[in-house]
Amino acid sequence: QTTEPFDAMLQKADAARSSDPKRFAELMEQLRADNRQITRLQRDKLKYLQAYEVGIYGDQLAKGAEMAKRLYDETGDPSIKYRAGGLVASFSAINRDLSTGLRYLQKAMAMRKQVPDIAIRHEGMANGALLYGEIGQHRIALRYADEVLADKPNERMRCIAGHHRLVSQFELGALPAQDGLIQSVVDQCAKQNERIAANIARSILARKFAADGSPDRAIALLEQMLPEVEATRYPRLIAGVHALIADLKLKLGDVKSAEEHAKMTVAMGEQIKSSATLVSAYNTLYRIAADREKPSVALDLYKRYAEAEMAHQSDIRARELAYEIVRHETKQQAAQLALERASTQKARLVAGLLLVMLGAIVFWVIQIKRHQGQLQRLAQTDTLTGLGNRHFFTQKSERALVDAARAGDSAALVMFDLDHFKAINDTYGHGAGDWVLKQVGKTCSAHCRKVDYLGRIGGEEFAVLLRGFDLAAAARLAEDCRSQLAQIDTRESGYSFVVTASFGVSSTAQSGYDLSRLLSHADQMLYRAKNEGRNRVCAYTAETAAEYKTPKRSPSLTVINS
Ligand SMILES: Nc1nc2c(ncn2[C@@H]2O[C@H](COP(=O)(O)OP(=O)(O)OP(=O)(O)O)[C@@H](O)[C@H]2O)c(=O)[nH]1
Incomplete structure (x- = not known):
């Protein structure tokens, strides 16, 4: 087991692959015996070298091509895919499986721009030039x-x-x-x-x-x-040079040497079959025999020349056919791809448009909702004090009373009206009047709970519905409000004066759960408070109710304070 990094061994084997077969075989042996944990990329690099080894040195081109094909399909690395495709192309071409060779060659060439290593890219393209040359392109x-x-x-x-x-x-x-x-x-x-x-x-x-x-x-x-x-021991080169010398020698009249070289070419017939070289050598030999006027030898050589020519021509046709088939396939695939791309683009465009439209609709709905909310708030709110307006107060209170009635809870209503407000307006101006209204809203809100509805129900008239309150509790709250209002420091408005209000209180115990009755009874009490000298709280008690039913008797006031 070597301690040398696996990558370094792979690199060495790759470098020795074609130049030093012996070293390559040794390195491959070491790599195979190595039982270290290896990465996917290292495994794929090793697979490439193994496919090469099997095809070139194992003399099993078809098996090597299969291994390279599998690697081409499986690897995620563009460089290895490119090289594996090139290997399939070379092995298939040598094996005369031209269409497979061409298919992989085209695939490999098409991805050459994704190969970052310039040397690997060039190697593949040089291989491409060789193979295209081989098939006559x-x-x-x-x-x-x-x-x-x-x-x-x-x-x-x-x-x-x-x-x-x-x-x-x-x-x-x-x-x-x-x-x-x-x-x-x-x-x-x-x-x-x-x-x-x-x-x-x-x-x-x-x-x-x-x-x-x-x-x-x-x-x-x-x-x-x-x-x-x-x-070089490269048969095609050797035979080619001999055939060329033979042809030229014959042209110059050196028949003997021409014949020798042509015979050397023909002797390599097995290795160079169906090539132009073999055709040329037989042609030279035939011409020599014809010149020597040896008709039977000449005829035999002519036959061989014609056979070689036919084999060569049919080989050319086979290459052209393979090329045309693959070209046609590629064109079809490209057209199919373009069609698919176009329809995907169209689908994407439609989806994009729909998305934009949906976005616009959602945006629009949100805007409408927001506006609706704003409008609703505006419709419910008194802009000066920020309290609920009469309409909102009525709506909320009616609902609360229905709920309270259903639950059997008590509820009470406090209504109040500022005293001599006209005089404030007249004396200190409308601005001061507005300031007072805001202060009143703030002061009374501070005494109410979240569940209570305080509303400005008229110009200087306010009301609050108190769920769960009986008459006494509501009157106490009204009293607190009254005393707080009386303590408002008005100097902030620029003037010094006293703010007071008169309060009327009614409750469900006397008035029932009908808002208009509660309002009417509270209003009666407010009116009474005004009459009794203002700045006070009057509640609609059981006695009061009785008095109102028998109006002949002088009604007794329930004044909590004065
Ligand atoms: N500054 C201001 N004044 C308002 C507003 N709404 C109503 N008023 C005024 O409130 C005053 C109400 O006056 P009156 O109904 O005569 O009652 P008052 O002067 O408070 O007298 P009593 O209720 O009898 O104590 C009028 O002068 C209205 O102009 C408002 O929003 N701002």
Whole structure:
């Protein structure tokens, strides 16, 4: 068990993955044996390397592709998803499952902008350029190579993307006019020790020499690079160089050498089947045989040439078909997606509008309620004193009396009227009169409980309904109010005078629960208090009631104070 951090081991294995297979295998062994707790991300990185290992070194491309597909679906990390998609694309393409390869390639390429690590992003795009080149989509391949080169790639990537760019340009018949530009890719790759890429670039340069009318120069370059090409052990490159030398040698009349090189190409037939290289080599051999006037050999070689050509053409068609199928699928998916997006947007818009409307309605209802409340308060309140007005007092009192009657509770009513108020107004002005009214409201409120309703029921007339009070208790409260009013210090109003009021008290014991009767009896008592000299409290007792029923007798006053 190593103590090396798991991430460092993963990184080392990743770096050795293609350049140092032995070290890679050792590191993978260590990683697999490691039984430390690992994070999801570490597990996914390991899974990527395992898929790579199985596909490349285990010679099980299909299994490797399946592992990479599973990882592509499961991982939440964009970089790993991108790399896994690229791996599925490569493995499927090598396995000639072109449509699967293309599908994953497109998915991976579409998410390249989400990959933060520039090196990983470029690696995937270079892979994309390679695969698109393989299926004959050189314009797309060129676009990816250009994109990488414009994105300040590292030195190695400048070589890799540079040589993909050359291959695409060659296939599109759009090679740069100056040989120096091709040579610079060769030099860049040689500097990075990227032999396959360097020699692919060299063979393109050789083809350009030949096309520019210098087959000698082309052959010299090809023969010079041949040992290094052989050392790469990359069949397609080796066979390609031999086939090119064979073709050029034949053109220059060196039939023997042409035949040798063409035969070397054909010998690698298994590894390079259905390629243009094999077609070219059979073509060279056939022409040599035809020139030698050996019809049966020529016919046999012609047959092989025709078969190779047919295989190659059908391979091209298969690639084109795969590309068209996937392109069609992608277009359909994009259209479907656009449709879904449009309808989601529409739904969102409608929902948004509804929400705004709902908001407006709620706001409107709240405003109305608030206004209603304000209006109701205004309708119930006397603006000068802040007490309930006559209407409100009547409403509340009637309800309270109904409740009291139902509960069998007693209730009492106190009514009072300021004395000589007209004189206050006349002497000290209306402003002073208003001030007095406010002070009266405040002073009497202080004597009432929350459950009592004190209201201003006329100009200088007030009333309070006292639930649970009998006549005596109500008269006591009235008396307290009376004495408090008499003590109001009026200097604050700017004048010095005395405020007094006359009080009438009635109760349910004598008047019943009918408000108008209670008011009428209290009013009678108030009137009596005024008559008796003001600033006093008169209560409607049982005796008083009897007196009022027999008006001939002089009614006795129930004066609590004078
Ligand atoms: N300042 C002011 N005065 C008011 C208001 N409402 C009514 N008044 C006045 O109250 C006075 C009531 O006068 P009267 O009904 O003659 O009674 P009084 O002068 O109090 O005499 P008695 O009740 O007999 O003691 C009138 O002068 C009204 O103008 C008000 O809101 N503010």
